Structure formats: structure tokens, C-alpha cells
Amino acid sequence: MATGTLHVVGVGPGSPDLLTVRAARLIEGASVVAYFCREGRKGHARTIAETYITEGTHELRLVYPFTTEIAVEDPDYQRGIQAFYDRSAQQLAGMLKQGQDVVVLCEGEPFLYGSAMYLFDRLKEQFATSVVPGIAAMNGCWSQVQLPMTHGDDVLCVIPATLPEADLTRWLQQADAAVIMKIGRNMSKVRNALVQSGRMSDARYVERGTQPDSFSCPFEECGETAPYFSLVLVPGRKGVR
Numbered sequence: 001m002a003t004g005t006l007h008v009v010g011v012g013p014g015s016p017d018l019l020t021v022r023a024a025r026l027i028e029g030a031s032v033v034a035y036f037c038r039e040g041r042k043g044h045a046r047t048i049a050e051t052y053i054t055e056g057t058h059e060l061r062l063v064y065p066f067t068t069e070i071a072v073e074d075p076d077y078q079r080g081i082q083a084f085y086d087r088s089a090q091q092l093a094g095m096l097k098q099g100q101d102v103v104v105l106c107e108g109e110p111f112l113y114g115s116a117m118y119l120f121d122r123l124k125e126q127f128a129t130s131v132v133p134g135i136a137a138m139n140g141c142w143s144q145v146q147l148p149m150t151h152g153d154d155v156l157c158v159i160p161a162t163l164p165e166a167d168l169t170r171w172l173q174q175a176d177a178a179v180i181m182k183i184g185r186n187m188s189k190v191r192n193a194l195v196q197s198g199r200m201s202d203a204r205y206v207e208r209g210t211q212p213d214s215f216s217c218p219f220e221e222c223g224e225t226a227p228y229f230s231l232v233l234v235p236g237r238k239g240v241r
Contacts (some may be wrong), residue, residue: 004096006127007103008116010134011048014211014229018140019052023132024104027052032095034060034088036111036115044229045105060095060102062088089122109136113160113181128226138179142233145216149177154236159204161186161232165193172197177236183226190232194219 007026012018019027023170026048027033037043040174043061046053053059065084066077105114110131120129138158142149150156157175160182172178172193180190194200203219207230219232 002099003127004099004101006096006123006129007101007132008110008120008129009103009105009132010108010110010114011045011105011179012046012135013108013137013140013209014044014214015140016048018135018210019049020132020134023134024052026103026132027105028054030057030101032058032060032100033103033105034062034092034102035105036062036064039063043105045107048107049105060091062091066075085118085122089119089177092119093123093126098124106134107137110132112136114159135182137209137229137231138233141206141216141231144209144214145204145206145233146205147233147235148238149233149235151181151237156236161190165189169196170235172199175234175236178232178234180232180234182230183230183232185225187222187224187226191222192220194232194234199234202234204235206231206233214216 009026011023019197033049033053035043035046037046065080078141079196092104095102104116104119106114107114108114110116110133121224124128154176156177156179157171158179158181159171161180161184162182168180168189178199184191194203200220205217205219205222207227209229209231211229
């Protein structure tokens with residue numbers, strides 16, 4: 001029996017109409033759709049793709065064993081999350097071996113901090129794979145707030161807020177333009193790094209970009225907490241040429 005194909009599909013930053021035509025076509029034709037989610041939650045990628053999932057599609061929920069309950073640097077986190085990705089890959093492998101194509105939904109762009117890449121890593125040598133790029137969160141956010149980011153030879157740096165504060169500051173000082181992702185519980189650290197690097201006045205906070213309840217403001221006006229779907233934009237050179 002021929003094995004199925006694994007399709008890793010980026011569903012974009014939040015608005016259902018920001019999926020690519022290819023992504024929509026694959027989801028509509030899928031016999032199996034898999035997606036990550038938290039216990040008791042539908043899953044953000046599943047919510048975005050809802051319009052395109054047809055009746056009768058088998059849905060495979062990949063439920064995280066934890067999200068923020070354990071610190072990333074804790075060895076228990078690494079062991080637990082690796083075991084979870086191993087189990088998830090085994091579930092998909094079982095379906096692929098039966099000849100079923102599997103579409104794995106991934107928020108934003110799959111290969112930019114996307115969880116689906118860990119399934120791809122585990123399965124790519126054994127099964128045929130395809131990857132459908134998606135509009136990344138940063139693209140959606142800077143387009144929504146109409147903030148040009150890079151001009152001429154500006155260097156754009158994508159920085160995870162999980163870095164130590166000194167590293168955040170150093171990267172902000174070096175980059176012409178920057179996107180700070182994985183804000184979550186790191187707001188105070190990001191605030192300090194923006195002040196220390198002299199970039200605070202340019203920084204723009206965007207929450208749930210392209211989604212119905214999106215919100216944006218200068219970072220200086222932000223509160224002390226942020227949801228998972230939030231980021232900070234620091235544009236490069238400004239001015240019309």
C-alpha cells in the first residue's frame with residue numbers, strides 16, 4: 001500500500017481570508033486534519049481554518065501536555081515536550097502508513113517558530129512531505145497598523161522575548177528594525193530592553209493582529225501583561241525617499 005503525504009499548512013496570522021489559495025484547497029480536500037491545541041480549547045489554527053474544513057473530515061487534536069505551567073529552561077519541560085512531539089508524530093505516522101494524506105494546520109508561517117516543524121522533522125525522512133507557507137504574524141501585524149519596517153539596506157532582526165534581558169537589549173541596539181515575539185510573561189523584560197537600547201519611542205505593540213479583537217498602541221502606553229498572540233514592532237529608517 002502506498003503511504004500518504006504529510007502536508008504542513010500555514011494558516012496565517014488570524015483572519016481566515018489571509019490563507020493562501022493552496023492552503024484553502026488542501027484543507028477543503030483533506031480526509032485528515034491535525035492541529036495543536038490546549039486541553040479544553042478548540043485550537044487557534046483550527047479556529048482560523050474552520051471555514052475550509054468540510055463535513056466528514058477526520059480531526060486529530062494534538063493536545064499539549066502543558067503550555068506555561070513549566071518554565072522552558074526546566075529539564076522536565078524539555079523531556080515532556082519532546083515526548084509529546086514523539087507521540088504526535090507516531091499518531092500521524094500510523095495514518096500515513098495506511099495511505100491517508102494528513103494536513104497539519106499551523107498558525108502563521110510553519111517554519112517560523114511553528115510547532116508543526118517538529119512533526120516535520122520527525123517524519124520527513126519516512127514520508128512524502130509538502131510545506132505550504134503562510135503569512136507570518138509579523139507580516140499581518142505591520143500591514144494592519146500600516147507601519148513600514150525596512151528601508152533600503154536596513155537589517156531586520158526577529159527576537160524572541162524569552163532571551164535574557166541583556167541579550168534583548170544587545171540585539172535591539174544592533175538591529176535597524178526589529179520584531180519582538182513570544183511576549184507573554186516577558187513584558188517587563190521587553191520594556192527594560194527597549195528603554196536601555198533607546199528604542200522605546202519607536203516601538204509599537206500589536207495584540208491579536210488581523211483578528212476581530214485586535215489592538216495596537218505605542219509600547220509606552222501598554223500595560224504589564226500580554227496574551228500569547230502579541231508582538232512588538234520596531235521600524236528601521238523612516239522617511240519618504
